Amino acid sequence: MKTINENDFSRVDLNLIIVLLVMFEVRSVTLAAKRLYLGQPAVSAALKRAREMFNDRLFVRTSQGMTPTPRAEQLVQQFAPLMRDLHQMIFSPMSFDPQSDNRTFRIGMSDWLEQWLMPDLLTELAVAAPNSKVKVVAADPWNAIPLMEQQQADVVVTVGDEISQDLTREKIVRAGFRTLWSPQQIAVNKLTLAQFVRFDHALVSYRGASESALDHELQRLGKTRHVRYVTPHFSSLPVLLKQLPLFATVPQGLISSWRARYNLQAAPVPVNMPDYELSLLWHNAQHDDPAQRWLRDRLRALLVEKAR
Template identity: 45%
Template sequence: MTIKENDFRKIDLNLLIAFAVLFREQSVSGAADKLHLGQPAVSGALSRLRDMFDDPLFIRSGHRMQPTARAISLHTELMPLLEQLQSALFQQAEFHPAQAQVTVTLGMTDWVEMWLMPVLIPALSAVAPGVRLNVVASDPFSDAERLEAGELDMAVSVAPGGPRWLEREPLTTMGLTTLWHPAQLKIDGALAVNTFCDHPHLLVSYREANSSQIDTLLAKQGLARYVSYTTPHFAALPGLLATQPVFATVPAGLAQGWCHTWGFVAAAVPVEVPPFELSLLWHQRHNSDPALMWLREFIRSRMAQTGYATDCASMTAAMA
């Protein structure tokens, strides 16, 4: 229904509240007491109400003011609307995860999905079976733009900084780990930087670059590595590592699972790469969305309860 703005030009919400209290109290002095106003102010409000509705509304009968038929009709129609308005303005909607039916679109890279979802989804299904996660591929360079455009409700991202409206919930800090398959590369002892540079590398790049921060750090030492293959997908790396004499440097969160599944060897990167922060991002306009705020807290608390984030940080520290 389209609202006709001109129909509301003479409407003052305070007058409708005064009408509701007058109807209940049936007394100007009683209404004034409840509204914390003087009697002249309430008498003035009643006069304006009579003009607005072209009806006396209340007729004095003894010590009370009896409502007219028009007042009774107005009260019947207006009270449910005023109650709904009060609820919409002043009562934040409650979120009940067990009964909720909602879909949340989460942006993340494939490595975050492989690392986080096996822990998160079973726990989420147990407490909120009707909360559906729609995961879409994203990257740190586009997360803020897509959140602003409404393409994503939230993102799990390593994107640093961002515009003022960007809200952030840090989830964990982790570093990078270098992997290789022992059937493809025979390396005794610690992974030395020269050995690191002597063999080809696989690189995940979201913007088709064939170098990364690691190459910049190597260059400062007068060293260089050869990147033989680039891809935007971490999921492509295990099969290649299993069949090629190459290195791949990945987030530490992936290393333990991949080593167990694929039989890889893991070692600290032989150059000092600063750890990165993985965070949950969302637009400030969603701060009042009960479903999203519940999910934010659920992800944060679930990771804390399971020690998942701490395990990744400890793994990074142990390899340093």
Template identity: 40%
Template sequence: MSIREKDFRGVDLNLLVTLAVLLRERSVSRAAACLHLGQPAVSGALARLRELFDDELLVRVPQGMAPTARALALQAELTPLLEQLQTLLFAAPAFEPASATRSFSLGMSDWVEIWLAPKLLPRLRALAPKLRVALETTDPFTGSAMLEQGRMELGVSVFAPGPAWQQTRPLRSMGFAVVYDPKQLPLSAPLSLDDYLAHE
């Protein structure tokens, strides 16, 4: 099938979305709320749709608004078309690790790299042999900016809070160890925070 471009001149595809919502809600005010538009804007869109299709589309009845036969026929055809278009425009493409060939930038602190990379990289090679991973050095102070600037796509470290769009999730809890010589510091285990702070 060839597309006749001139048939689409003057047709705003947003009108079709408005029509789909109007036919679903069967109310201008409810449709306006769903579309985050003012009621006058949706009423204006309905007037344009009536002109476009040369049909009333929705008529007033005691219970609210009822679709015409033309509107019901349009709804049956339009809903699956809009769903297809939405998937085409906004659905994330499927990611297949076994065949993926793209590159990822993974930010890690040096100590995280020592702990995680020896386990992670062989597993990645087995599951996604064509994937390329570049390890970038990051830390709590630079991680957020590196994500913002696109210098890494994922970071594994301790990070200071960043903008709201940056998402974090705990991976593992790790503590610190204090090493001391009992000949120089006569302390008994377990070491308390007061013991620790009492010494230089």
């Protein structure tokens, strides 16, 4: 493909191409002027400039009107589809038809959010957007901002308050934590603080820390817990709880499915724990994209429904 020389376009006027196309259709300066809502002198002047630009007479006056030259016929044949495409690109707004369009949505989230949200979201998309695909991008509260600044995802579902001038954060819902354990491993019916600190704990930490806000609250009360296992993944916890006498304090969104699937027991955390707030995070450059607005609407509604 020949490289485009931008300087070649400095003498090109698209209005002259419009005059060429209309003249080719009506074969008359007078009729072209009426079609273009211009005076005859203006069309004659434009035709003169077009002749200079293409170095060809373009139209010759005959008894049949303004007859195009072979060069004019060639130009019209080449320009007509290009101008139709250009008109469509300029004047047709971006749109998204979820029933027919084929889009791959990149959604950033951590593993617990994927467990919590994706089965319902995929079920909805199978009907509402049957040709769309979803790619989950691993995102935790620590890497959500740089990930979105680099536009490695279309939207991130995350917690936290960090902001960036390049991004929009929309806070959607608040929710809390619950403590889980296996009744076969820990014979506790009503969880007390004494029982909570008596047994070992599993902790999810995206950066490998052995303490969390929960430990700081315990320290304020003069208590400590023993964290036996630290992992960046929530998905390993249910199996561990089934096999070991461990407590795990997790987002409440996981409680219902884990209790049903793994026969676990749950209770409120026996110390004050701040709620987490789930947000949608997206790049400002993608704010008005119809497909991504549609996706954010679906995620927003799903988060509200699931957090009830």
